[in-house]
Amino acid sequence: MNDDIESWESLYDVADEDGRENSLLNTLSNIDKRYTNAQLAGSGAMKKIIRTTDNVSGRIVAKAVLKSSQDEQTVESFLREARITAMLQHPNIVPLYDIGLDEQGQPFFIMKLIQGRTLRDILEELKNDNEKDFTDYPLPVRIDIFLKICDALAYAHSRAIAHLDLKPDNITVSTYGDVVVCDWGLAAILGRNEEIDQTLTESLDYYSKRYYTLSGEIKGTPGYMSPEQAKGGNEAKDERSDIYALGSILYELLCLDHALDGENVKETIDLTLKGHILAPSRKNPGLNIPASLEAICLKAMKLDPKERYQSVDDIITDIDSYRHGYMTAAEESSFFRQLYLLYKRNKQICLSAMALVFVIVLGSLIxxxxxxxxxxxxxxALIKSQKLLDLNEKMSIETSKSYFSEGRSEYYLFNNSKAVDAFKAAIIHNPKFYQARMGLVKSLGVQQRYSEALKQIDIALTVKNLRRHNVHSDPIKDCFAELEALKSDKVLTIQEVYPVVVKHIETDKLYTLKSQIYAWAIINTERTPGKKIFEVQQDLNWLLSQENKLEIKGKLRGGLNSLKYDLSGNSGLRDIRCISYMSFSILDVHDSKIEEMSTISGFPSHKNMDSFKFTKNLIVSKEQHVHENAFIKTKVSYK
Amino acid sequence: MKYYTRQTLLQKIKDVYSEDSWNEFVEIYRPYIYHVIKTFGVKAHEIEDHVQTTLIVCWQKLPEFQYEPDKGRFRYWLSRIAKYTVSNHSRKYRRRAELDQEIEIPTSLSPEIEEISDREWKMFISKMAWDNIKDDLTENSRLSFSALMEGESVESISERLSMPKNTISVNKKRIAPKMIKEIQRLQRELG
Structure with a gap:
């Protein structure tokens, strides 16, 4: 080829030519012998297995041929096996690729070449305590293998074919875990599957029956064959015979020893027929054999086919149950065993749940x-705080009382602004303090702060109501309400205030309040500049005239801070209580017949209740009596 | 026996009708179309114009191209369009829309055009294969092999590059199979 290459174009031509020669189509069309490179791979009683290259598919396959040219029956039987295998297309059954006759007219069939070991080899090595094999084939892996054999048989039975020569030698396990059942040479057609071509069934069956009846031999392998097979003759053989074989394979997978091991074939057959089978766990006590699996194995190997599993699917179901930790049908069930299995199949969940429950219980207890x-x-803390509260309340009441008493002093001293503050303080410390509220009402009323006073009086009355005194109205309230209605932005004059006060408050009651109201009005009324003293004199005279029911004429002199009021000679003047809160430097009342001068009638309940405490000098007639609760600090002189 | 084309690259370009695949298409087939048109005896300054028009027509018509071994290979199809473009050079296809409607690609190719198509294809594929593999070679191997393919004698090369004749022939033995493989690959890819 090299010599042809001398230019770029020639390179292309060579490539083109080469491409054509090596194309698959070219290769395929030039095949003249399909199977070449034969090498003997193994041999059985009747046939040889040859490893050969299939030039069409380009792969290496297994070719089965008869050992030597045989009689018609053997050839027929050989081809029968091929046709049966061809009928079975399942991942765990060796696939058949081709059936044919070679140049010499000898029949052959081609199967997949399984690279691996037979189950027999694996079991032998396990028996010899091969450590590597134990790690490669622990029980779960062996059970996997067994399930795949079951799958193959379940499928075959569904196609109405029984293997009848199932044994570890006929099972190949590949390096990649593939398990295939081989050697269907003794397979029987169960003759009840309608899917199968009738003529095929008949032709196959014709020879098999004839063959078996004619030979009259026992077919199968002692140790794996069922009792009914071991009896020979016309004993009915069906899928349950395969189930027996499956049982004995499981037996061996479990305890790595034969279920039946007679000294010789005859003894083994005898043992088979007797059905004396030692439990796997007793056969090899050194191995940990699950009770569930042992039960499955023994059930499959019952002497009477009726007592065995009736289908391979039942075995698969039971093994799945075992694998998922459920009860198997072959096992006696007890509650604790079920509980144990529940725990076993959900170990992680159970442990987590138990831990969780523990944590929850512990947490709850804590x-x-x-x-x-x-x-x-x-x-x-509640008791403590109650005590504190009580103490606090007590202290508050005490404080409140003390503020109240201060307020009252200031009130009697005509310091109503201070009195308001003190009463308010008392109320803050004890909101239910009725007297303090009423004190506040009075102090506010004196200063003509009627709206505030009215609010307070409402609260005071509510407080009283709470104490179950059925009080809804009050003279002071009515009085202040009317005054509030009169009120403008100017201070109410004595002439405006007096009639309302008199109207609502009885003559002899609340003199301190009344005289304070009058005094405050007179003092705070807006006056005409220059006529201040005169106007105050007019007011005082008017007030006294109203009170004494006849005209009183008095003269007022001096400044606002040193008022000199001369009432002398007013023979009709009998009551001066209404002016008791005015401040006079001199009050001259001689030659009058004053009877009423004290705002309190009985014994004073408070030291500051005395009348005319703001009068510095009093001038009276010699015979004039001065009341003991009036003019206490006043200098009295007689004329 | 027909030689089968997997036409992977071709298929890819056909399927993905985008700016990127246009660029790929132009990059791959422009040199071939150029050489085919050149052999039609077109004036040198007009070649580029024809190549451009041919590429555009090809691009437009590509979805219609059906790979049918009986009707001919992709390179014949390209050549047919190139031939058509050159023969109709008086027509200017300014608008692409017109192309679709008006062009009727001849279904057959005259034997001489087929010959041109084949010859140029051989060169085109061989050169492309050479471009693809030459970077992996040592300088001397590269120079000696390409000189051999250009027709220079072994003696001359030996003298010019001061290389033993033996080395030159060993090189050839080593490089030729690589070239053949690459040519076969391109053949499959490009049709």
Whole structure:
């Protein structure tokens, strides 16, 4: 080829030519012998297995041929096996690729070449304590293998074909875990599957029956064959015979020893027929054999086919149950065993759940305990705080009382602004303090702060109502309400205030309040500049005239801070209580017949209740009596 | 026996009708179309114009191209369009829309055009294969092999590059199979 290449174009031509020669189509069309490179791979009683290259598919396959040219029956039987295998297309059954006759007219069939070991080899090595094999084939892996054999048989039975020579030698396990059942040479057609071509069934069956009846031999392998096979003759053989074989294979997978091991073939057959089978766990006590699996194995190997599993699917179901940790049908069930299995198949979940429950219980206990302690602490704190509250209340009441008494002093001293503050303080410390509220009402009323006073009086009355005194109206309230209605932005004059006060408040009551109201009005009324003293004199005269029911004429002199009021000679003047809160430097009342001068009638309940405490000098007639609760600090002179 | 084309690259370009695949298409087939048109005896300054028009027509018509071994290979199809473009050079296809409607690609190719198509294809594929593999070669191997393919004698090369004749022939033995493989690959890819 090299010599042809001398230019770029020639390179292309060579490539083109080469491409054509090596194309698959070219290769395929030039095949003249399909199977070449034969090498003997193994041999059985009647046939040889040859490893050969299939030039069409380009792969290496297994070719089965008869050992030597045989009689018609053997050839027929050989081809029968091929046709049966061809009928079975399942991942766990060796696939058949081709059936044919070679140049010499000898029949052959081609199967997949399985690279691997037979189950027999694996079991032998396991028996010899090969450590590597134990790690490669622990029980779960062996059970996997067994399930694949079951799958193959379940499928074959569904196609109405029984293997009848199932044994570890006929099972190949590949390096990649593939398991295939081989050697269907003794397979029987069960003759009840309608899917199968009738003529094929008949032709196959014709020879098999004839063959078996004619030979009259026992077919199968002692140790794996079922009792009914071992009896020979016309004993019915069906899928349950395969189930027996499956049982004995499981037996061996479990305890790595034969279920039946007679000294010789005859003894083994005898043992088979007797059905004395030692439990796998007793056969090899050194191995940990699950009871579930042992039960499955023994059920499959019952002497009477009726007592065995009736289908391979039942075995598969039971093994799946075992693998998922459920009860198997072959096992006696007990509650604790079921509980144990439940735990076993959900180990992780069970452990987590138990841990969780423990944590929850522990947490709850701690929580309850802390709740208890918390409650105790809360109770203690409550009691403590109640005590504190009580103490606080007591202190508040005391404080309130003290403010109240201060307020009252200021009130009697005509310091109503201070009195308001003190009463308010008393109320803050004890909102239910009725007297303090009424004191506040009076102090506000004196200063003509009627709206505030009215609010307070409402609260005071509510407080009273709470104490179940059925009081809805009050003279002071009515009085202040009317005055509030009169009120403008100017201070109310004595002439405006007096009639309202008199209207609502009885003559002899609340003199302190009344005289303060009058005094405050007179003092605070807006005056005409330059006529201040005169106007005050007019007011005082008017007030006294109203009170004494006849005209009183008095003369007022001096400045606002040193008022000199001369009422002398007013023979009709009998009552001067209404002006008791005015401040006079001199009050001259001689030659009058004053009878009423004290705003309190009985014994004073407060030291500051005395009347005319703001009068510095009093001038009276010699015979004039001065009331003991009036003019206490006043200098009295007689004329 | 027909030689089968897997036409992977071709298929890819056909399927993905985008700017990117246009660029790929132009990059691959422009040199071939150029050489085919050149052999039609077109004036040198007009070649580029025809190549451009041919590429555009090809691009437009590509979805219609059906790979049918009986009707001919992709390179014949390209040549047919190139021939058509050159023969109709008076027509200017300014608008692409017109192309679709008006062009009727001849279904057959005259034997001489087929010959041109084949010859140029051989060169085109061989050169492309050479471009693809030459970077992996040592300088001397590269120079000696390409000189051999250009027709220079072994003696002359030996003298010019001061290389033993033996080395030159060993090189050839080593490089030729690589070239053949690459040519076969391109053949499959490009049709």
């Amino acid at each position: 929580f309850i305990d802390s709740l208890k302690k918390e409650k105790e602490r809360t109770n203690e």
